[in-house]
Amino acid sequence: MSGREGVFAGDDPFELLRRWMDEAKLSEINDPDAAALATVDESLLPNVRMVLLRIVGTNDVVFFTNYTSTKAKEIEGAGKAALALHWKSLRRQVRVRGPVVKESGELADDYFASRSLGSRLGAWASDQSSPLSSRQELEDRLAHATETHGHTPPRPDFWGGYRLSPIEMEFWRDGEHRLHDRFVWRRATPNDQWNVTRLFP
Ligand SMILES: Cc1cc2nc3c(=O)[nH]c(=O)nc-3n(C[C@H](O)[C@H](O)[C@H](O)COP(=O)(O)O)c2cc1C
Structure with a gap:
């Protein structure tokens, strides 16, 4: 060329x-x-x-x-x-x-697993693009995700x-x-x- x-x-x-x-x-x-x-x-x-x-x-x-x-x-x-x-x-x-x-598939699992713990839990906490009533609601959801999944959150099927x-x-x-x-x-x-x-x- x-x-x-x-x-x-x-x-x-x-x-x-x-x-x-x-x-x-x-x-x-x-x-x-x-x-x-x-x-x-x-x-x-x-x-x-x-x-x-x-x-x-x-x-x-x-x-x-x-x-x-x-x-x-x-x-x-x-x-x-x-x-x-x-x-x-x-x-x-x-x-x-x-x-x-x-x-x-596996590629998404592998990439999710490579993210920081905070980002993995954040993915669980965020209902991305939906209305959020307050910052507190997000923090409550993050606390709930942390309680549920601890240090090994799996990839959410919505992510x-x-x-x-x-x-x-x-x-x-x-x-x-x-x-x-x-x-x-x-x-x-x-x-x-x-x-x-x-x-x-
Ligand atoms: C530099 C930069 C990188 C971003 N990377 C991503 C990303 O990889 N995935 C993602 O979902 N949102 C990412 N975001 C946030 C998106 O721009 C967007 O705000 C969010 O995904 C919601 O978009 P939607 O409502 O059109 O789905 C990024 C934002 C910036 C400024």
Whole structure:
């Protein structure tokens, strides 16, 4: 692909994303894996919020959340979503979109087990995106979760991952005079080969 070298080198966009995230780990002050997750509700009104992009696999990416949250309802309603990562320190952006399925097996168990005890108990305590009467109600629920599960809370069945299999991944790097570099990897389905195209900024 003519002109794709340096930070854009390589044919596998998952490898490229991992490389950019590794570089961001060295320069971002917080959450180099933070991504804006875009969904649509049933009226097609867009919604967006940050999540942590915890796993970049060989053909998909995974983030974790509460399965009764607003984002979960929107993901499951549409069956697809988009993510955007932006690293201010690197002046780079990555966009990813495609179909999404639940990841509620062993991988979700393993990831849940790797979280701090506080985060694991917090997952039990939070009815994410539902109305909460007061901070006290949350603290009461946390105390209840601690009493019930002690130091070994299992993964709640209402909490786990979503696996997005991209059909599009775009890599953007800031250029002088707004003449940025953009390369997009596209494929018709997650089982197809990628085509790479350079885009006008
Ligand atoms: C940097 C950052 C990372 C976040 N990571 C997650 C995450 O991985 N999972 C999650 O459920 N919420 C995460 N949140 C909170 C979400 O942005 C959001 O407030 C919450 O999930 C509820 O969204 P919803 O009501 O649209 O479902 C994060 C927030 C920030 C600012």
